[in-house]
Amino acid sequence: MGIGMSLNLQKYLKSNNISPLHYSNRTLSKGDPLRDEGAVPEENFEDVVHNSDIIFTMISMDNVLTELLNTVLVAGDALKGKIFVDTSTIHPDTSEWAASRLSEYGAAFIAAPVFGASAVAATGKLIFAVSGPTAAVQTITPFIKDVMGRSIIDMGEDVRKSSLLKISGNILVISFMEVIAEAQVFAEVTGIGNQQLEEFIGNMFGPVLESYSKRITTGAYAPPLDTSPGFAAALASKDMKHALSIAASHGTRLPTLEVASSRLESAREYAGECLDSSAIYGTGRLEAGLPFWSEKSRQGN
Structure with a gap:
């Protein structure tokens, strides 16, 4: 996700004669493709912050964001006027903490999680759910709209709201995947045929749900060990834990997500971490007496 977004941003900066992007990564x-486009590599996050007025982050886990921000909070008043924009899927409490801590030194925090896969990021067609101080949002909008994203959903000034919308979106995404996985296992054990069911899904529900089915039927749910999954199982599990804990704290349940979370955890225990979120399908196969691996997936670890 990050490299596609950054490349589009650097190309925009370059074409408009704006100072180049400074970037870092573990x-x-x-980031070599970024460097080749004229962006400036930095050895660490602190240098990126020092040399930038607007800082975008795309990270994997909440603790990674808090660690990064803690490394720069020691700069104190040197952060005044800077805008931090996090595009990750994080817990609303993490967004609130970041906004509070940065505001102590005159910096602004914007929660701007994105909707869309890596291929969508590469084409600059992501959807951004943006919340934070109005003036800061207005400042960053030109670097998002028609650059990294096709649209912006305005969530107001409460940074928790963007995080909650992103988690709500992931409830839908993962629940769709759970239901499609169940239907595809049903198609196999009854002899309907995976391709025929997939054709129906595409014709009836459109290309998005058809693409979810393809992650199953192409074997992408368990990709080769040297290939990164589209939506890593570990990240999907993290997102589901956020959703389930928030639901519980508000006295409600997400039964479909509970099943999907359990099945994905079982898949990770069985097949390791090189799995897509659609690996719930592999667990469904096992429960139906089929092998975890399909003819088109990898065949083991």
């Missing part, structure tokens, strides 16, 4: 070499 594996800096992953």
